[in-house]
Amino acid sequence: MALILLGINLVMYSMSSGYRQHNFFLSLENSSTIVASAVLQKEKADDYYAVKNSIFQHLVDEEEYILRIGQDKNNIDFPASLPLHESFYLEAINHGRARYYNNGVHYVGLFKKHVAGEDDILVISSARDVEGDAYRKRLKTTLALAFLAAVVVMTITTIFFSKRLFGPMVKIMKKVNSINAFNLNDRLEKEHSLDEISELQDTLNEMLQRIETAFQSQQDYVSNISHSLRTPLTIIAGEAEIALSQLQQGHKAAYSLQMIMQETEKLKHIINILLELARSEQNMQANGWSVLRMDELLESVKEVIYKMDSSYKLKLDYSNFPENDAMLYINCNVHLLTLAICNIILNGFKYSDNQDVKLKLIAAGNEIKLLVTDSGIGIDPSEQDKIFDPYYRGSNTSNYEGFGVGLPLAMKIIKMHKGAILVNSIVGQGTTMEVVLPSLYAEQLV
Known part of the structure; x- marks a missing residue:
C-alpha cells in the first residue's frame, strides 16, 4: 500500500507540476504574441502594450528579444547572450513556436510573418516562474507529509488489525509447537x-x-x-x-x-x-535413571559383549583413572547407556573383522570421555556426518551385514544424557569414536 500510495503521489506531483509549467508557457506565448503584434503594427503598439500590462501580470525576470528575419533564413545572427541552441530558433521559425526550460528559466520563441512583405518577426521571451516553483515546493512538501502520515496510519492500523486477526493464529502455533x-x-x-x-x-x-x-x-x-x-x-x-x-x-x-x-x-x-x-x-x-560409576558400567558393557561372542577382545584402558572417584559418577539410564556403548563397540569389532578394540576411560573435571578405537576400514570424511542418520550405511560397508540403526540409536541415547559423539577416522586405518558425557562432579562443584 505504501508503494501504491507513493506511486499515486508521484503521478499527482508530475501531472500538477506539468500542468503548472504548461500554463506558464502559455502565458509567455500570449505575452510574446502581443509584443509581436505591437512590433508588426507600430501604429497600435501603445494599445497592445496597454492590453499586455492590464491583462498579464508582470513576470519575474521577464525579458524579450525581437529578431527580424529576412528572406535569407539561412544567415541569421542569433544572440549569443541567450543559452539557446540554434535548433530552438529553427523550430520556432519552422513551426511557429518553440519552448525550452533551463535552470529555472522558461524560454518561448514565437515567429510571426509580415503580411506587407517586410522582415518577419521572431520574439524570444524568457521569465522565471517564481510562484510556480513555490507551488511545486509546497506541493512536494504536502505530498511528502501526507505520504508519511498515511504510512504511519497504515502501519498502526495494520499492526492493530493483524493482532486482532492473527493473534489467535499465533496462540495456535505456540500451542501446537508445545x-x-x-x-x-x-x-x-x-x-x-x-x-x-x-x-x-x-x-x-x-x-x-x-x-x-x-x-x-x-x-x-x-x-x-x-x-x-x-x-x-x-x-x-x-x-x-x-x-x-x-x-x-x-x-x-x-x-x-x-x-x-x-x-x-x-x-x-x-x-x-x-x-x-x-x-x-x-x-x-x-523412569529408570540412577547414579552410577562409569567404570562399573564399562564392566557391565564388557560382560554383555563377551556374551555375544567370546572371541571378541575388548581392551579396557584405565590409565587415566582419576584420583578422585567422584569424577566418575554420572546420572544415566543404565539399560540405554549400556546399549549405546555396546553398539559403538560392536561396530568396531564388525568393521575391523573382529580385531582388538580399545576402550579408554578419561575423567576430566566436568566431563567423562570414552574413546572407542578400532583398526578397521574407517569412514570417509564426507560421510562422517551421515553415519548417525537412521538406516544410512557407508559406501565401503557393502561387505558387512547391518541395518544402519545402531549408531543413530547410540547418538539419540547419548544426546538424551546431554552428551555428544565425536568421530575421528582415517579410511583404511581405523576409527576412534569419542563419547563425551557430563559428570555429576561438575554439578556438585556448582
Whole structure:
C-alpha cells in the first residue's frame, strides 16, 4: 500500500507540476504574441502594450528579444547572450513556436510573418516562474507529509488489525509447537474468533486425537512385541546354557550349543536396538535413571559383549583413572547407556573383522570421555556426518551385514544424557569414536 500510495503521489506531483509549467508557457506565448503584434503594427503598439500590462501580470525576470528575419533564413545572427541552441530558433521559425526550460528559466520563441512583405518577426521571451516553483515546493512538501502520515496510519492500523486477526493464529502455533509425544492429550482451547480460525482449531484437535490414538497403539504394539520376542529368546539361551552345562567337556554338541547361545545374544541385541530405536523418545521421560560409576558400567558393557561372542577382545584402558572417584559418577539410564556403548563397540569389532578394540576411560573435571578405537576400514570424511542418520550405511560397508540403526540409536541415547559423539577416522586405518558425557562432579562443584 505504501508503494501504491507513493506511486499515486508521484503521478499527482508530475501531472500538477506539468500542468503548472504548461500554463506558464502559455502565458509567455500570449505575452510574446502581443509584443509581436505591437512590433508588426507600430501604429497600435501603445494599445497592445496597454492590453499586455492590464491583462498579464508582470513576470519575474521577464525579458524579450525581437529578431527580424529576412528572406535569407539561412544567415541569421542569433544572440549569443541567450543559452539557446540554434535548433530552438529553427523550430520556432519552422513551426511557429518553440519552448525550452533551463535552470529555472522558461524560454518561448514565437515567429510571426509580415503580411506587407517586410522582415518577419521572431520574439524570444524568457521569465522565471517564481510562484510556480513555490507551488511545486509546497506541493512536494504536502505530498511528502501526507505520504508519511498515511504510512504511519497504515502501519498502526495494520499492526492493530493483524493482532486482532492473527493473534489467535499465533496462540495456535505456540500451542501446537508445545505438544509432543508426552502431552498428546492436550487440545487447543476454543476462542471467539473468525469462523475459519474456529474450523482450523477443530481440525487440529481432530488431528491430535487421531495422532494420540495411533501413538498409543504404537506404544502398546512395541510393549507387546518386546515381551513376545524377548521371552522365547531368553528361553532358548537358557535352555542352551543348561544343555551345555550337562555335556561332558569336549562333546561334539558343545560347539553347536555355544553358537546357539552367541547367536541368540546377537539376535536379542538386534531386537533391543530396533525396539529401543522405536521408543527412544518414550524412554527419555521414563523412569529408570540412577547414579552410577562409569567404570562399573564399562564392566557391565564388557560382560554383555563377551556374551555375544567370546572371541571378541575388548581392551579396557584405565590409565587415566582419576584420583578422585567422584569424577566418575554420572546420572544415566543404565539399560540405554549400556546399549549405546555396546553398539559403538560392536561396530568396531564388525568393521575391523573382529580385531582388538580399545576402550579408554578419561575423567576430566566436568566431563567423562570414552574413546572407542578400532583398526578397521574407517569412514570417509564426507560421510562422517551421515553415519548417525537412521538406516544410512557407508559406501565401503557393502561387505558387512547391518541395518544402519545402531549408531543413530547410540547418538539419540547419548544426546538424551546431554552428551555428544565425536568421530575421528582415517579410511583404511581405523576409527576412534569419542563419547563425551557430563559428570555429576561438575554439578556438585556448582
